[in-house]
Amino acid sequence: MSSTISTKFSRRSFLRTSSLASGGMLIGFNFFTACKDTAKMPVDIAELNYNDFNAFIKISDEGMVTIFSPNPEIGQGVKTSMPMIIAEELDVPWENVNVVQGILDTQNYTRQVAGGSQSIRFGWDALRQTGATARQLLVNAAAARWGVDASECSAKQGVITNANGETLGYGEVVKEAALLQVPESEDSAIEEESKSENPEFKDEKTEGIAGNVTLKDPKDYTLIGTDVGNVDIDEIITGKPLFGLDYKVEGMVYASVLRPPAFGQVLESYDDTAAKAVTGVIDVIKIGEKAKALLAKDEVNWTAILAPTEKVVVIAENSWAAIKGKKALKAEWSDNSPLENTKAHDKILTDLLDGNEFQNMRKDGDVKKAFKQADKVVERTYESPFLPHNTMEPMNFFADVTDSKILLVGPVQTPADAAATVAEMLGRDEKDIRLEMTRMGGGFGRRLYGDFVYEAAEISDKIRKPVKMFSTREDDMMTGVYRPAIKYRIAASIKDGEVTGYHLKEAAVNGNMYGLIPNFFPAGAIENYQVDVAKYDSNISTGAWRAPYTNFLSYAEQSFLDELAEVMEKDPVQMRLDLLEKVKGTNDDRIQYSAERLQDVLKLAVEKSGYRTPKDGVYQGVCAYYCHNTHVAEVADVVMEGEQPVVKKITVAVDCGIVINPLGAKNQIEGGAIDGVGHSMYGDFVFENGMPTSNNYDKYRLIRMNESPIVETHFVKNTLSPTGLGEPTLPPAGAAVAIAMKKATGNRVYKQPFVSNMNSKPILG
Amino acid sequence: MPTYNLKINGSVQSIEAAEDTPLLWALRDQLDMVGTKYGCGIGQCGSCTVHVDGNAIRSCQLQISQLDGKEITTIEGLSEDGSHPVQEAWKAIDVPQCGYCQAGQIMTASAFLEKNPNPSREEIRNAMHGNICRCASYNRIENAVAMAAEKKMA
Numbered sequence: 026m027s028s029t030i031s032t033k034f035s036r037r038s039f040l041r042t043s044s045l046a047s048g049g050m051l052i053g054f055n056f057f058t059a060c061k062d063t064a065k066m067p068v069d070i071a072e073l074n075y076n077d078f079n080a081f082i083k084i085s086d087e088g089m090v091t092i093f094s095p096n097p098e099i100g101q102g103v104k105t106s107m108p109m110i111i112a113e114e115l116d117v118p119w120e121n122v123n124v125v126q127g128i129l130d131t132q133n134y135t136r137q138v139a140g141g142s143q144s145i146r147f148g149w150d151a152l153r154q155t156g157a158t159a160r161q162l163l164v165n166a167a168a169a170r171w172g173v174d175a176s177e178c179s180a181k182q183g184v185i186t187n188a189n190g191e192t193l194g195y196g197e198v199v200k201e202a203a204l205l206q207v208p209e210s211e212d213s214a215i216e217e218e219s220k221s222e223n224p225e226f227k228d229e230k231t232e233g234i235a236g237n238v239t240l241k242d243p244k245d246y247t248l249i250g251t252d253v254g255n256v257d258i259d260e261i262i263t264g265k266p267l268f269g270l271d272y273k274v275e276g277m278v279y280a281s282v283l284r285p286p287a288f289g290q291v292l293e294s295y296d297d298t299a300a301k302a303v304t305g306v307i308d309v310i311k312i313g314e315k316a317k318a319l320l321a322k323d324e325v326n327w328t329a330i331l332a333p334t335e336k337v338v339v340i341a342e343n344s345w346a347a348i349k350g351k352k353a354l355k356a357e358w359s360d361n362s363p364l365e366n367t368k369a370h371d372k373i374l375t376d377l378l379d380g381n382e383f384q385n386m387r388k389d390g391d392v393k394k395a396f397k398q399a400d401k402v403v404e405r406t407y408e409s410p411f412l413p414h415n416t417m418e419p420m421n422f423f424a425d426v427t428d429s430k431i432l433l434v435g436p437v438q439t440p441a442d443a444a445a446t447v448a449e450m451l452g453r454d455e456k457d458i459r460l461e462m463t464r465m466g467g468g469f470g471r472r473l474y475g476d477f478v479y480e481a482a483e484i485s486d487k488i489r490k491p492v493k494m495f496s497t498r499e500d501d502m503m504t505g506v507y508r509p510a511i512k513y514r515i516a517a518s519i520k521d522g523e524v525t526g527y528h529l530k531e532a533a534v535n536g537n538m539y540g541l542i543p544n545f546f547p548a549g550a551i552e553n554y555q556v557d558v559a560k561y562d563s564n565i566s567t568g569a570w571r572a573p574y575t576n577f578l579s580y581a582e583q584s585f586l587d588e589l590a591e592v593m594e595k596d597p598v599q600m601r602l603d604l605l606e607k608v609k610g611t612n613d614d615r616i617q618y619s620a621e622r623l624q625d626v627l628k629l630a631v632e633k634s635g636y637r638t639p640k641d642g643v644y645q646g647v648c649a650y651y652c653h654n655t656h657v658a659e660v661a662d663v664v665m666e667g668e669q670p671v672v673k674k675i676t677v678a679v680d681c682g683i684v685i686n687p688l689g690a691k692n693q694i695e696g697g698a699i700d701g702v703g704h705s706m707y708g709d710f711v712f713e714n715g716m717p718t719s720n721n722y723d724k725y726r727l728i729r730m731n732e733s734p735i736v737e738t739h740f741v742k743n744t745l746s747p748t749g750l751g752e753p754t755l756p757p758a759g760a761a762v763a764i765a766m767k768k769a770t771g772n773r774v775y776k777q778p779f780v781s782n783m784n785s786k787p788i789l790g
Numbered sequence: 791m792p793t794y795n796l797k798i799n800g801s802v803q804s805i806e807a808a809e810d811t812p813l814l815w816a817l818r819d820q821l822d823m824v825g826t827k828y829g830c831g832i833g834q835c836g837s838c839t840v841h842v843d844g845n846a847i848r849s850c851q852l853q854i855s856q857l858d859g860k861e862i863t864t865i866e867g868l869s870e871d872g873s874h875p876v877q878e879a880w881k882a883i884d885v886p887q888c889g890y891c892q893a894g895q896i897m898t899a900s901a902f903l904e905k906n907p908n909p910s911r912e913e914i915r916n917a918m919h920g921n922i923c924r925c926a927s928y929n930r931i932e933n934a935v936a937m938a939a940e941k942k943m944a
Contacts, residue, residue: 100888100925254884261889262877264825264865268890271824279819304791304808343819344828345811417829417837417890417924466827466890467924498830688884692927696887699926722834722922731919733928 040155041066041078042162042203049085050199053078054155079151082111082159088183088196090115091123098126098257099438099468101751102689105256107148109685113248114156114241117183117195124256126462145685145747146654153240158208161238166202167193208238243683243744252688257464267464269435270421270495277423277491278307280484281347283337283354284504287715288365288565290358291334299353300339305346309354311335312483319450319479333361338484340492348497362564364715367410367510370534373561374512377532378406383557386543387615390553392518395526399518403592407515407581408776411534411710412508412570413501413717415727418466421495424481426451431458432491433482436465436472443475447482470569474506499720507710508570509534509563513581517589518553524589524604526553529582533560535567538574544615545575546623546651547586550604565712571700572752575652579756580705580763580777583648587764588773597764598631601649618651625741626658626678633739634660634676643673646764648757655753656680656741659698661734661761663769670769670783672702672734672762680741681748687740693750695736701758703728709778726780794854798823799867807854814838814849817864825865825893829922836921839894839901840864846901865893868900876900879938887925895921899935907942909935 040054043066053066055078064077073081073093080094092111098104108124160180167185168175170193177188185193243249260267285291297309313335320333339350396402422435431453437443440460448455465472481494496504511533518526527547531537537558548554570576590597605627608620627649631637636645642664649658662674675698684690707726711718719725759777766783767773776782791806796813798821805820812831817823817840826849829837833848840849841863868874872881876899886892895918902909902917909917914935923931 098888100886102887252884254881255886255889257889258881258884258886259872261886261892262865262880262896263869263872264823264893266824268827270828271818273822273824343807343811343815345808345815345819348831349810415924417827417835417888417922419828465888467888469924498832498835692884692887692930695929696926699928700924703926721832722830723832727922727924728926728928729919729922730928730932731915733915733926736929 039151040158040207042205042207043068044200044203045070045083049083049196050203052082052084052155052159053080054082054151055079082115082155084159084163084195084199086196086199088117088194089121089123090117091125093125099436099465099472101693101749102255102686103145105253105689106145106685107152108256109248109253110149110152111156113246114153115160116156116180119248119253121183126464145749149746154238157238157240161208162202162205163195163198165205165208166198169205170198170201249683249685250687253686254688268418268466269423269463270418270466270493272423272434272463272493274423274425274491277493278488279341279344279347280481280492280494281339281341281344281351281497282312282480282484282494282500283339283351283356284500285334285336285358286503287358288563288712289360289362289715290364291361292336293357293359295337295354295356297337297354299355300350303341303346303350303353305342306339306350307342308340308488309350310338310340310484310487312338312480312487315450315483315486316479319446336480340484340488344495347495365563365565366713366715367711370510370561370563370712371408374408374510374532374534375406377559377561378512378514378530380559383530383559384537386538386556386558387548388555389548389551390526392526392528392553392555395520395553396516396518396528399520399525401519401592402516403519403589404514404516405585405588405775407513407577407584409511409577409580410708410777411510411565411567411712412704412708413505413710413725414467414469414471414507414570415502415725416465416467416469416471419496419498419501420471420477421493422478422481423491423493424478424485425491426482426485426489429457431482432461433458433478434461434463435478435481436463436468437475437478438465438468438472439475443478446475446479450479451482451486469571470573471506473569476506498722502720502725503717506566506568508573508576509536509567511574511577513578515581515585517551517585519589519593522593524551524593527551528555529557531556531558533558534563534565535560538578541615541617542574542578542652544613544617546608546618546649547582547604549608549611549613549616551607565715571697572652572755575650575752575756576701576704577756577759577777579648579650579652580759583650583757583760584763584773584775587646587648587767598627598636598647601627617654618656622656622680622741623649623651623658626656626680629678629739629741630658630660630676633678633737634662636660644670644765644768646761646766646768648760648764650753650757650760652756653752654748655750657753657757659754659757659761661702661758661765663762663765665769670766672706672732672765675699675702675734675736675758675761676739677736677754678739678741679750679754680743681750681753682743682745683747684740685747690740690750691738694738694754697750697752697754698736698758699728699733701755702734702762703732705759705762705777706732706779709781792855794857796854796857796862797860798862799864805854809853809855811854812850813840813852813854813857813862816854817849823864823866827890827893829891829894834922835891835894836898837891837894839897839921841897841901844901844904846898863897865897868896874900875941876903876934876938879934879941883930883934883937885927885930885934887927891921891923895923895931899931899938903935903939903942907939909939911936
């Protein structure tokens with residue numbers, strides 16, 4: 026007898042297997058696409074290549090499971106939660122699973138990006154199918170050995186059992202399993218391809234069957250949904266080298282880069298006499314020619330750090346000598362474009378809002394008409410400053426450029442782009458480039474931009490030595506890629522006690538809201554609805570910052586809705602529930618949020634926070650917001666300490682579908698909410714003459730422990746596909762705080778940071 | 791360059807470095823002890839915290855020429871195997887997100903608990919306010935310090 030499970034080889038299979046020469050079975054798989062016909066599985070663990078596969082799983086003769094994934098960890102916990110999904114479907118004890126950071130050495134590795142809270146969302150189907158398919162292969166191998174039908178066998182916690190009660194461990198059948206044909210699976214994982222091109226997509230039910238490979242029913246999960254600690258915890262708490270800045274090789278030198286002090290300036294000349302006299306300084310060089318040429322060719326505009334200028338680089342034996350050497354440099358800079366300042370931006374953005382040059386992002390009905398017919402029109406303007414990312418680990422990268430190869434090592438969120446750009450910049454073949462990712466000491470969007478990789482590569486190319494380029498905190502804060510300053514003006518019309526029209530205008534530096542953001546709530550709930558955007562092109566570099574656009578838009582819109590409720594003398598919770606009710610059953614497929622899910626999180630937050638039974642002296646602000654595919658509601662508790670409103674607590678209700686790892690998920694939620702409170706309260710970044718006025722933590726205020734609210738998390742329980750948590754709890758936090766502060770102080774705050782704008786008066790348009 | 795003999799984690803280490811070299815960079819670059827992190831270089835963020843004669847000190851603000859005869863403890867020497875009560879509490883509560891600031895947090899917390907073994911929540915929050923966690927894992931840090939205190943008392 027033989028196995029009756031059909032194991033027709035699928036050309037479009039997303040996984041392949043091989044038997045390792047050293048023993049054990051290797052599985053290579055892809056998150057988003059079928060394996061290429063040419064994809065070859067290695068038989069040696071030292072030869073894992075990520076050209077053809079996103080990740081590998083090794084199952085040893087002893088049944089131990091090692092997952093090799095180059096997916097970078099920036100602190101979102103995906104290095105723990107993604108392997109959990111595989112282990113759940115493979116059905117192995119978590120203690121038998123080991124996770125190893127893979128190495129990237131490819132030109133085709135397009136999706137190894139940690140950003141946009143998407144890792145879990147995109148990995149969900151592929152990771153489950155991989156685990157389940159591997160489990161089926163092992164079951165099929167055991168069934169063949171026993172000469173029984175595979176359907177009579179079951180697998181649990183690394184052990185396969187047949188109808189007679191005989192057992193075989195996974196490790197005992199890996200050799201045979203590796204030789205079996207891969208059971209066919211339906212194409213749901215493969216179809217992720219089209220989905221992944223679309224930044225947003227609708228909720229999906231978690232399906233039970235994929236071809237003849239059976240996925241578990243979520244109710245049978247034994248690992249998913251349990252608290253699992255960070256896989257790198259021991260290394261972190263004992264101070265082991267994990268981060269880019271910790272990376273070191275024999276003969277490595279250190280490089281500190283002197284960049285223009287102001288945006289808009291270029292290098293004229295420099296004097297390195299004093300710098301070269303510093304003990305430990307090896308050399309002073311100039312870079313920038315190659316980056317300049319690349320910039321001219323490519324119209325790269327997202328990082329003015331790659332500004333068309335030369336930069337002066339101090340090469341030293343150690344970090345301290347490099348820092349001192351740079352301080353001793355004397356450089357002359359000239360203005361290449363106007364040096365900008367915050368005061369001017371303020372006026373420019375207001376002029377844009379007052380003007381008529383807008384790009385329309387969404388238009389329903391006729392807002393003009395609604396406003397004309399209204400009983401009342403309310404209009405408010407909300408303002409936010411630039412913000413630096415301030416990752417605790419400053420930008421840094423290692424590069425070793427030789428005639429035959431290029432090795433790049435460090436913390437970057439977009440390794441494929443970085444490698445490709447270095448190849449183009451240095452005129453080298455991408456095949457010669459090997460890029461290894463380290464753990465990242467925070468990202469928040471900053472490490473999406475590879476400027477620091479190019480600098481390191483250009484330095485090493487010039488000096489032909491292994492080099493670590495590192496920024497000081499001052500470099501990092503003053504030559505960043507900032508969250509742009511933005512203003513929103515929102516107007517709404519009220520007629521017969523209903524909101525009949527809503528017009529949102531955005532004026533932003535360098536870039537406007539994109540994708541489906543103009544279709545977030547309250548889009549779809551108001552008949553006449555319009556979103557228009559305008560921008561001003563600045564020479565200050567701007568880019569993604571944790572929860573791009575929504576990090577400030579949420580505060581503006583939710584504050585506005587609260588004020589609207591006040592004007593209409595409505596309960597702010599009920600007003601939102603009523604508005605959401607109108608979205609139900611919409612056939613507008615730009616509306617990606619679920620009215621039910623948003624209502625449910627709002628109700629949960631209200632219930633858990635005691636919003637309906639307020640305590641004396643505690644002022645609560647409530648809001649509900651959808652962004653980055655996750656539905657969140659938050660209630661902020663504010664008390665007055667003397668004249669100062671103090672945020673004591675944030676109650677967060679989250680619907681992120683199935684919660685893979687509640688312990689890690691809550692960490693993200695707590696951090697996101699406190700980060701949202703901190704930047705709304707304190708985050709301020711001012712430019713004068715093209716130069717930031719703060720360059721370190723003595724002048725730039727980040728939230729600290731004694732100012733942090735306690736965050737209480739509640740999940741909506743369901744079996745919908747999981748969505749990410751790196752970003753979605755940040756945007757509602759500032760809104761909830763502003764609304765609570767209004768109750769506490771009687772004043773609405775229309776401008777961030779709250780701490781210096783507490784008594785601002787509304788700007789009436 | 792002058793040579794300095796520093797007593798670090800119980801053993802004497804000889805370093806040849808410029809006299810104004812901050813302990814932070816001597817540890818990281820000369821001694822390959824990279825657990826102590828650079829965050830700001832001006833003593834404002836606490837990532838580089840070590841113990842000097844039992845006190846939590848910012849190693850970016852301390853020149854190696856000032857450390858003659860001092861007992862220095864870094865995260866690598868807080869315990870042999872990560873079993874210090876503070877480290878164990880950090881693990882039990884699963885504090886870290888990106889993890890970069892955590893060595894500094896642990897060093898501040900462990901020195902604090904030596905001096906105040908039974909702190910109130912408010913004392914914990916005030917004692918830890920000099921250490922920035924950009925991921926804002928503050929609730930967990932606070933809970934871990936409280937847990938470590940309880941463990942030490944038990």
